[in-house]
Amino acid sequence: MEYRISDKLKNLKPSAIREIFKSLTNPEIIAFAAGNPAAESFPTEYIQKKCAEILETAPITALQYGITEGYPALRTAVKARLKDAFGIGRDFDETIITSGGQQGLELTCKVMCNEGDVIISENPSFIGALNAYRSNGAKIVGVDMEDDGMNIELLEKALKENPNAKLIYTIPTFHNPMGITTSYEKRKQIYALAKKYGVLILEDNPYGELRFSGEEIPTIKSMDEDGIVCYSGSYSKVLSSGMRIGFLCAPASVMAKIVVAKQVEDVHTNNLCQMVCESFVTSDEYLPHLDKIRDLYRRKCGLMLDAMDKHFPKNVKYTRPEGGLFLWCTLPEGRDLTEFVAEALANKVAVVPGTAFNCDTLAPSNSFRLNYSTPSDEQILRGIEILGKILSK
Amino acid sequence: MEYRISDKLKNLKPSAIREIFKSLTNPEIIAFAAGNPAAESFPTEYIQKKCAEILETAPITALQYGITEGYPALRTAVKARLKDAFGIGRDFDETIITSGGQQGLELTCKVMCNEGDVIISENPSFIGALNAYRSNGAKIVGVDMEDDGMNIELLEKALKENPNAKLIYTIPTFHNPMGITTSYEKRKQIYALAKKYGVLILEDNPYGELRFSGEEIPTIKSMDEDGIVCYSGSYSKVLSSGMRIGFLCAPASVMAKIVVAKQVEDVHTNNLCQMVCESFVTSDEYLPHLDKIRDLYRRKCGLMLDAMDKHFPKNVKYTRPEGGLFLWCTLPEGRDLTEFVAEALANKVAVVPGTAFNCDTLAPSNSFRLNYSTPSDEQILRGIEILGKILSK
Numbered sequence: 001m002e003y004r005i006s007d008k009l010k011n012l013k014p015s016a017i018r019e020i021f022k023s024l025t026n027p028e029i030i031a032f033a034a035g036n037p038a039a040e041s042f043p044t045e046y047i048q049k050k051c052a053e054i055l056e057t058a059p060i061t062a063l064q065y066g067i068t069e070g071y072p073a074l075r076t077a078v079k080a081r082l083k084d085a086f087g088i089g090r091d092f093d094e095t096i097i098t099s100g101g102q103q104g105l106e107l108t109c110k111v112m113c114n115e116g117d118v119i120i121s122e123n124p125s126f127i128g129a130l131n132a133y134r135s136n137g138a139k140i141v142g143v144d145m146e147d148d149g150m151n152i153e154l155l156e157k158a159l160k161e162n163p164n165a166k167l168i169y170t171i172p173t174f175h176n177p178m179g180i181t182t183s184y185e186k187r188k189q190i191y192a193l194a195k196k197y198g199v200l201i202l203e204d205n206p207y208g209e210l211r212f213s214g215e216e217i218p219t220i221k222s223m224d225e226d227g228i229v230c231y232s233g234s235y236s237k238v239l240s241s242g243m244r245i246g247f248l249c250a251p252a253s254v255m256a257k258i259v260v261a262k263q264v265e266d267v268h269t270n271n272l273c274q275m276v277c278e279s280f281v282t283s284d285e286y287l288p289h290l291d292k293i294r295d296l297y298r299r300k301c302g303l304m305l306d307a308m309d310k311h312f313p314k315n316v317k318y319t320r321p322e323g324g325l326f327l328w329c330t331l332p333e334g335r336d337l338t339e340f341v342a343e344a345l346a347n348k349v350a351v352v353p354g355t356a357f358n359c360d361t362l363a364p365s366n367s368f369r370l371n372y373s374t375p376s377d378e379q380i381l382r383g384i385e386i387l388g389k390i391l392s393k
Numbered sequence: 394m395e396y397r398i399s400d401k402l403k404n405l406k407p408s409a410i411r412e413i414f415k416s417l418t419n420p421e422i423i424a425f426a427a428g429n430p431a432a433e434s435f436p437t438e439y440i441q442k443k444c445a446e447i448l449e450t451a452p453i454t455a456l457q458y459g460i461t462e463g464y465p466a467l468r469t470a471v472k473a474r475l476k477d478a479f480g481i482g483r484d485f486d487e488t489i490i491t492s493g494g495q496q497g498l499e500l501t502c503k504v505m506c507n508e509g510d511v512i513i514s515e516n517p518s519f520i521g522a523l524n525a526y527r528s529n530g531a532k533i534v535g536v537d538m539e540d541d542g543m544n545i546e547l548l549e550k551a552l553k554e555n556p557n558a559k560l561i562y563t564i565p566t567f568h569n570p571m572g573i574t575t576s577y578e579k580r581k582q583i584y585a586l587a588k589k590y591g592v593l594i595l596e597d598n599p600y601g602e603l604r605f606s607g608e609e610i611p612t613i614k615s616m617d618e619d620g621i622v623c624y625s626g627s628y629s630k631v632l633s634s635g636m637r638i639g640f641l642c643a644p645a646s647v648m649a650k651i652v653v654a655k656q657v658e659d660v661h662t663n664n665l666c667q668m669v670c671e672s673f674v675t676s677d678e679y680l681p682h683l684d685k686i687r688d689l690y691r692r693k694c695g696l697m698l699d700a701m702d703k704h705f706p707k708n709v710k711y712t713r714p715e716g717g718l719f720l721w722c723t724l725p726e727g728r729d730l731t732e733f734v735a736e737a738l739a740n741k742v743a744v745v746p747g748t749a750f751n752c753d754t755l756a757p758s759n760s761f762r763l764n765y766s767t768p769s770d771e772q773i774l775r776g777i778e779i780l781g782k783i784l785s786k
Binding site: 002007009036052055061068135227242251259260266270 | 457661
């Protein structure tokens with residue numbers, strides 16, 4: 001049998017990161033490659049207590065079909081937090097619960113893009129999003145990143161050259177993979193350009209609650225007076241990634257279609273975990289819990305940066321994140337990335353080569369991504385020392 | 394802002410059933426329109442006990458990211474059950490855990506169909522599947538149903554006329570919405586035609602474990618010597634629909650792409666509920682639990698049919714299911730369906746008009762679907778009596 005796979009999936013490869021994830025079951029490997037939250041960040045006891053309680057008092061709500069838009073009390077809680085913490089939510093906006101932040105990105109693309117339509121993306125960017133767009137037959141046009149966000153001239157050029165552009169995809173806060181934050185000035189410019197060219201912005205903010213230094217910068221969605229921003233968030237990094245709960249806030253006309261698209265993807269998101277999530281984020285424990293995670297990642301990120309300052313040669317450049325899970329290292333000119341990544345793995349340290357995050361899958365890179373949330377303190381110290389030795393050769 | 398929604402979503406309406414579902418919060422309405430399993434069919438105590446146990450002994454596995462293919466022990470359990478109960482699974486097959494049976498249907502379409510490609514479907518058919526195909530830009534060509542499954546001549550005609558047909562979609566066992574079962578003879582013919590025309594079969598079997606009378610008929614997938622059948626199943630009707638756990642068994646080359654497509658839709662299915670599911674279906678309680686549900690639905694279906702035999706005029710035809718959740722009533726020639734459905738609702742009985750299940754959304758129907766798993770015994774008796782009165786006018 002010759003399988004006639006669709007054009008959009010035929011050449012799509014599994015995410016390098018998800019594949020690396022499988023090899024991480026080997027405990028000898030130091031995992032700087034993953035994007036997993038720290039295991040100690042899960043409020044296990046709370047979840048256990050609450051599961052028992054929900055299944056005691058409201059088993060049918062938890063176990064029966066629910067509505068596609070999501071568990072109503074959780075939607076209310078999400079809306080309140082978006083308003084309070086991020087200045088998000090106008091009369092024309094609607095909010096839906098998604099099966100992880102990932103689903104919101106995929107649905108927005110499906111609802112907006114015909115095959116061949118363009119999504120303008122930061123380059124590099126989150127591979128899960130890029131592959132979601134590819135899986136819907138969208139074409140990705142990359143805009144190179146600077147230290148404070150997209151190169152705005154290149155963004156306008158891309159908008160001019162692609163009248164079938166439907167979305168500008170951006171992770172302005174604690175960018176994945178680079179760990180940088182787009183400046184307030186550039187956020188306003190991106191918004192203005194999207195408005196000028198009639199293109200929606202898809203603002204992806206899975207790490208927004210994880211700022212551990214510096215000052216808050218308003219979300220692009222908080223500036224959205226015109227109904228041109230879709231905003232995606234996630235509980236994967238602040239509650240549990242295995243629960244697969246995220247949310248999306250978008251103008252009602254777009255949301256109406258996103259609801260239909262979600263309905264036929266998975267009907268609705270797991271009820272029991274939506275209920276646990278609602279209970280947790282409205283409890284007195286949530287804000288202290290966020291502080292605890294921020295403290296944890298501030299410390300781990302600092303530990304990694306200090307070790308890098310000590311062990312990495314001066315010609316290796318890296319970002320200094322103010323939140324999130326990642327930082328981004330760039331090799332000196334002439335150093336081969338593939339060779340470096342292979343040598344690191346041979347020495348039992350896994351990093352993700354920058355090529356994985358390129359909008360153009362064939363483009364080269366001389367950068368790699370490091371994660372500090374998954375490894376233990378001891379692994380961070382040992383792993384960075386090993387990478388330092390390889391880099392110093 | 395004028396939103397340029399994708400062609401595939403622009404005209405797609407929410408499922409009439411899911412919309413009706415929202416109105417079912419009104420306890421005065423007798424819900425023959427839903428497809429919900431009976432609330433008493435959920436093994437609540439087991440789930441409660443097991444959630445506590447899992448969160449005690451393996452919290453990180455439950456709360457951290459998992460692999461896209463699914464919780465390994467659950468995949469093993471699914472494979473074993475498919476082999477034992479349905480004769481399914483050859484060396485070339487792979488199995489994945491999906492977020493409900495719905496996701497398996499949507500993913501298979503996405504992986505196989507370009508926009509404009511054709512899916513040949515039983516007509517009428519499950520609206521959730523039809524809308525999933527539409528949401529991917531696939532064109533649906535319907536083949537009319539007879540008492541023992543698709544009209545085989547029309548199926549061959551559709552295959553001949555549509556060289557870009559990628560899938561034949563069928564629910565051969567306890568069909569939704571019709572409640573009928575495709576004969577063994579026709580299953581073999583469908584398989585032979587798919588092979589002859591080089592088109593895959595997507596066999597949807599969410600009710601396969603719910604036979605309460607008659608003899609088992611082999612699944613089409615059990616005949617699959619050529620790697621041309623994708624098989625979708627679900628735990629929504631035998632464990633919990635709110636948990637959103639299903640599975641898909643397909644030839645490895647197709648599955649490789651389905652895994653990539655799922656990865657970018659929701660990364661993986663909720664871990665905690667996968668673990669609860671695995672524990673339940675491998676426990677001593679599972680097979681007796683299935684028997685209990687079968688007994689329940691045999692009784693409820695019998696109750697509804699007896700009441701229909703008593704109250705419905707003889708010129709109203711209906712199917713007599715051997716399993717599943719639904720039966721299908723056809724009005725006498727000349728009777729207006731829309732009027733009937735509206736009058737039923739005015740009398741507080743909700744049924745789904747057959748038009749909702751048509752492959753051609755503009756085609757007429759003089760049938761409607763009744764569900765016997767959701768309403769109470771008392772509601773079944775009262776609701777059928779009310780419908781009988783309206784039909785007798």
